[in-house]
Amino acid sequence: MKELIDSPVFGIILSIIGYELGLLIYRKTKLPIFNPLFIAICFVGAFLLKFDISLDSYSKGGNLISIFLGPATVILAVPLYKQLNKLKANLVPILAGVFVGSITSIIGVSMLVKMFGISRQLGLSLIPKSITTPIGIELSKQLGGIPSVTVAAIILTGIMGSILAPVICRIFRITDKVAVGIAIGTSSHAVGTTKAVEIGEVEGAMSGLAIGVAGLLTVFVAPILVRWLG
């Protein structure tokens, strides 16, 4: 039995089942809280705990899946390229918004981490929480954080963003379509973008654009800011 579980095939099968289950539940409910990735992680985690299977056994297959993180990051250039015209049409407001937003995120997290007295490593893991997962994992590694914690924080942020976006935009009178889209994409990446697409076409496109721009800006700015903030 041990040999079977130690085969990479086991981890891959379990991951695909978890993912399909997540997609199924999300499509049926359409609720942001049932994020497919969140469900898949919970399913796999619960399965391992229930049947007392070690993380090492799962990782034999899991590592093979993680190999695709590199190509998955590189391919983000494609949606960015497709939206290039939309970026050019509102270049200054978009870049200003994403830049100020990304810096706010990094400084905000750093200050709150100190206030809550959280350990440095955990705090560094939270820095990339607003950007897209593949870039966030890489940034977390580079800063010296825990990539797994970063993934959890990113999903949590995405779910919060997609639930809160319509309310926040109404309360704070963010009415301009470009502003709404950029605000959602910068604060809550791809998960928030699904909500932005529901709000409207312009909002969705702008949110999608902000994912790539915010990811890039944060990767460049975060190491400098983190060193500066100490």
Added chain:
Amino acid sequence: MKLLRQLLIILAICFLGEILHRFLRIPVPGNVIGMLLLFGCLCTGILKLDTISEITSFLMDHLAFFFIPAGVGLLAYMTILKENWAAIIGISLVTTVLVMVVTGYTVQLSKRGALRKEAVNERTDR
């Protein structure tokens, strides 16, 4: 065969990104350098979207799937999470709202600024 050849292109770009990261000591992750390289190739027409369309849809359609193992790795950090879950949720909530509002305002303000500038230019043109 098509998919494999396209995967080769993407993996080669990935690898080139890693090489640049390692040897030129660019303080940006290799994958992200790869993303910029692909972006440059697309903008300059070295690569066409059609050339990599199959691998693009394969990766983009199942993007979330590739993050599952990283997320499951959380099992190794359950004690840290148990001690800090409230703080993590609190920090995430506050910063998500803060970033959304600050970003939205910045875009709205700079759009209005740009409009006003245009108006001034028009007036001086006349």
